[in-house]
Amino acid sequence: MAADQLIRQPYDPLAPSKAAFYSAVLPGLGQVYNKKYWKIPIIYAGMATGIYFYIQNNNDYNRFRDAYKRRLAGFTDDEFYGPGENPVISNDRLIDAQKSAQRNRNISILVAIGFYALNIVDANVDAHLRQYNVSEDLSLQPNVSIDPINARPNYSLSLTFDIE
Secondary structure: OOOOOOOOOOOOOOOOHHHHHHHHHOOOOOHHOOHHHHHHHHHHHHHHHHHHHHHHHHHHHHHHHHHHHHHHHHOOOOOOOOOOOOOOOOOOHHHHHHHHHHHHHHHHHHEEEEHHHHHHHHHHHHHHOOOOOOOEEEEEEEEEEEOOOOEEEEEEEEEEOOOO
């Protein structure tokens, strides 16, 4: 047996489902199972960013909604009213701000859920690819050359399969 040959490991058909299950239970655990530790901070950063902006937009939405409700009740002491008789932000702008904050809040939670789902899919696909035979015996190589007669490019694709 040559030293440069790949050591074949037995195929485990349950490995991808295990990795996906681990990632579903605890995000990043499937990446630990696959020994791809560098992906864990990316997963948690994406989920934390979505959750952070969800909380921020939810707080803004509640501020705008509470100020609007107080104005409907006849109060003029909210944080958006300002000094004097005239409000700095009108009731219509408060309604628009509520809608905008609500839309941004919903997008933020979808981003967090998207990173969670991507975590599961990544663990599953990575576990499948760990068991895939990747060797130098099989290669696919694109090639571009210029035809010297008419100066047009020739595109080709070569597939090499070495049997030893």
